[in-house]
Amino acid sequence: xxxxxxxxxxxxxxxxxxxxxxxxxxxxxxxxxxxxxxxxxxxxxxxxxxxxxxxxxxxxxxxxxxxxxxxxxxxxxxxxxxxxxxxxxxxxxxxxxxxxxxxxxxxxxxxxxxxxxxxxxxxxxxxxxxxxxxxxxxxxxxxxxxxxxxxxxxxxxxxxxxxxxxxxxxxxxxxxxxxxxxxxxxxxxxxxxxxxxxxxxxxxxxxxxxxxxxxxxxxxxxxxxxxxxxxxxxxxxxxxxxxxxxxxxxxxxxxxxxxxxxxxxxxxxxxxxxxxxxxxxxxxxxxxxxxxxxxxxxxxxxxxxxxxxxxxxxxxxxxxxxxxxxxxxxxxxxxxxxxxxxxxxxxxxxxxxxxxxxxxxxxxxxxxxx
Amino acid sequence: xxxxxxxxxxxxxxxxxxxxxxxxxxxxxxxxxxxxxxxxxxxxxxxxxxxxxxxxxxxxxxxxxxxxxxxxxxxxxxxxxxxxxxxxxxxxxxxxxxxxxxxxxxxxxxxxxxxxxxxxxxxxxxxxxxxxxxxxxxxxxxxxxxxxxxxxxxxxxxxxxxxxxxxxxxxxxxxxxxxxxxxxxxxxxxxxxxxxxxxxxxxxxxxxxxxxxxxxxxxxxxxxxxxxxxxxxxxxxxxxxxxxxxxxxxxxxxxxxxxxxxxxxxxxxxxxxxxxxxxxxxxxxxxxxxxxxxxxxxxxxxxxx
Numbered sequence: 167x168x169x170x171x172x173x174x175x176x177x178x179x180x181x182x183x184x185x186x187x188x189x190x191x192x193x194x195x196x197x198x199x200x201x202x203x204x205x206x207x208x209x210x211x212x213x214x215x216x217x218x219x220x221x222x223x224x225x226x227x228x229x230x231x232x233x234x235x236x237x238x239x240x241x242x243x244x245x246x247x248x249x250x251x252x253x254x255x256x257x258x259x260x261x262x263x264x265x266x267x268x269x270x271x272x273x274x275x276x277x278x279x280x281x282x283x284x285x286x287x288x289x290x291x292x293x294x295x296x297x298x299x300x301x302x303x304x305x306x307x308x309x310x311x312x313x314x315x316x317x318x319x320x321x322x323x324x325x326x327x328x329x330x331x332x333x334x335x336x337x338x339x340x341x342x343x344x345x346x347x348x349x350x351x352x353x354x355x356x357x358x359x360x361x362x363x364x365x366x367x368x369x370x371x372x373x374x375x376x377x378x379x380x381x382x383x384x385x386x387x388x389x390x391x392x393x394x395x396x397x398x399x400x401x402x403x404x405x406x407x408x409x410x411x412x413x414x415x416x417x418x419x420x421x422x423x424x425x426x427x428x429x430x431x432x433x434x435x436x437x438x439x440x441x442x443x444x445x446x447x448x449x450x451x452x453x454x455x456x457x458x459x460x461x462x463x464x465x466x467x468x469x470x471x472x473x474x475x476x477x478x479x480x481x482x483x484x485x486x487x488x489x490x491x492x493x494x495x496x497x498x499x500x501x502x503x504x505x506x507x508x509x510x511x512x513x514x515x516x517x518x519x520x521x522x523x524x525x526x527x528x529x530x531x532x533x534x535x536x
Numbered sequence: 537x538x539x540x541x542x543x544x545x546x547x548x549x550x551x552x553x554x555x556x557x558x559x560x561x562x563x564x565x566x567x568x569x570x571x572x573x574x575x576x577x578x579x580x581x582x583x584x585x586x587x588x589x590x591x592x593x594x595x596x597x598x599x600x601x602x603x604x605x606x607x608x609x610x611x612x613x614x615x616x617x618x619x620x621x622x623x624x625x626x627x628x629x630x631x632x633x634x635x636x637x638x639x640x641x642x643x644x645x646x647x648x649x650x651x652x653x654x655x656x657x658x659x660x661x662x663x664x665x666x667x668x669x670x671x672x673x674x675x676x677x678x679x680x681x682x683x684x685x686x687x688x689x690x691x692x693x694x695x696x697x698x699x700x701x702x703x704x705x706x707x708x709x710x711x712x713x714x715x716x717x718x719x720x721x722x723x724x725x726x727x728x729x730x731x732x733x734x735x736x737x738x739x740x741x742x743x744x745x746x747x748x749x750x751x752x753x754x755x756x757x758x759x760x761x762x763x764x765x766x767x768x769x770x771x772x773x774x775x776x777x778x779x780x781x782x783x784x785x786x787x788x789x790x791x792x793x794x795x796x797x798x799x800x801x802x803x804x805x806x807x808x809x810x811x812x813x814x815x816x817x818x819x820x821x822x823x824x825x826x827x828x829x830x831x832x833x834x835x836x837x838x839x840x841x
Binding site for chain 1: 620682793805807808809
């Protein structure tokens with residue numbers, strides 16, 4: 167009885183998110199669709215020879231899909247999202263029924279497990295888990311990889327134009343010390359926790375600080391820098407730094423390394439005092455219409471050859487040791503992609519903070535509206 | 537020149553229609569219901585019901601997806617009174633109002649020229665040319681402005697080639713207003729054009745005959761005749777501007793938090809505070825409703841002299 171009532175209430179909420187776009191259609195004419203509608207190319211997807219995957223835009227490579235279909239006879243239909251939160255909201259709003267596989271980041275795995283959205287993995291059915299690097303065998307966000315398989319990992323850092331910055335940045339402090347030089351020519355990520363976390367780190371605190379005084383101090387520090395920041399961008403900086411409109415951008419290593427390889431004048435650096443360490447994983451949804459196909463997919467991406475190929479074409483660091491060993495020497499020694507152990511020790515994963523996130527959010531609103 | 541009968545504001549159908557004495561049958565009563573049903577159900581399911589849900593949600597402080605909805609009070613609305621959020625609302629209002637004023641100042645001469653002075657055979661073509669940008673995605677138009685305004689963009693290339701100093705326009709309030717004005721100007725022009733096209737020029741001639749200065753004639757004859765269109769156009773631009781998401785987001789830079797973005801953050805950000813997001817949405821809906829009520833009021837008003 168209560169269960170029924172709960173589910174009705176939940177449905178109330180589900181229609182609410184659908185409405186939020188309506189309210190803006192009334193109010194705005196344009197706009198909302200930007201982030202919301204991108205993830206919808208799903209067809210029925212209940213048949214056994216089709217696997218619906220919901221993933222990051224840059225994580226699907228046509229060649230790898232072809233190999234998978236050749237090996238298993240399963241056709242892959244991919245839909246895309248551009249933030250963990252958009253993905254979660256879509257699943258919660260009931261729009262994820264056709265997906266079997268999703269690619270949440272570390273902290274999102276924790277949230278999704280807590281909400282009962284993902285299946286506990288049957289390790290008996292997985293081949294090659296032992297190939298993962300030891301530090302990915304038992305990650306803090308998902309002990310024993312009970313629910314998720316690590317797919318890629320990386321850091322957050324700075325990409326800069328080495329032709330203009332002769333004295334290259336080495337640490338977060340550089341931004342504050344050179345804010346006149348970088349005035350309106352730098353962007354930071356459009357992400358509360360990454361930006362606040364970087365400031366916390368610079369002050370010697372944790373990315374996951376729950377201490378209000380520390381969070382406030384980080385905000386004050388960012389406020390000093392604010393005037394010199396052109397924008398908070400997660401994607402739009404790419405064209406602008408290549409064109410020379412920006413000198414420096416805070417970015418994820420997956421983007422930074424790729425772009426610095428394509429443009430020799432651009433260099434990616436991981437700040438000396440440490441940055442955030444992220445892992446993107448693969449999970450099977452509780453509602454997966456094709457769990458068989460989903461396990462085939464997990465086993466496919468665990469194959470060392472496939473993981474090595476993925477690492478090369480997507481310029482991402484692989485958590486798979488057997489795959490790492492197959493990579494060309496040149497990539498293995500690339501410290502932007504595979505930072506040395508002593509630097510990794512200083513990096514932290516961003517973890518969910520419960521209600522403390524409201525404090526972060528408030529400061530973020532304060533920062534972006536002053 | 538053919539003589540036209542001036543449009544009459546007073547004739548109403550009630551006076552001319554004769555009420556028949558026959559009694560209404562059941563069908564007569566059902567017919568309008570049947571005709572209205574599709575649109576009515578559509579509105580009820582997709583507009584009225586969700587709006588009520590939003591209002592219900594807005595009354596639950598700090599609700600997150602998965603929580604049970606039990607309306608508990610107006611905490612979410614009290615939270616909006618925080619100077620921080622009022623500032624965000626103020627910025628949205630500022631963007632909307634300034635865009636409206638600029639659209640009116642730019643749109644009126646354009647519409648006047650199109651309706652009254654442009655060669656007749658070009659009129660339609662010019663109008664289409666003006667509305668053409670609306671056929672593209674608003675996102676695309678926004679990216680076009682980024683290309684023009686960015687530091688090494690088209691604008692600065694032109695400026696520096698003339699030996700002028702380059703401008704830092706992208707990522708500023710000014711850029712947002714340029715983008716919004718560009719997006720919304722066609723609506724203003726279309727509405728004003730429709731009204732100015734019907735402008736009775738003989739009244740202007742009469743005004744001149746009676747010794748009115750052209751400026752006087754404009755204020756006392758042209759503006760009152762097109763007042764309805766000015767009001768409707770302005771409110772339309774204002775409403776669209778108030779909830780605009782793309783332009784502030786892409787052109788506004790680091791200080792571009794608007795109410796649309798704030799709502800977005802409540803639903804799709806890390807905190808997922810849907811209750812607060814709903815309260816903000818309700819306020820936005822309320823603001824838009826007031827604007828629409830004003831359109832209805834002024835849209836039907838008789839021009840005064």
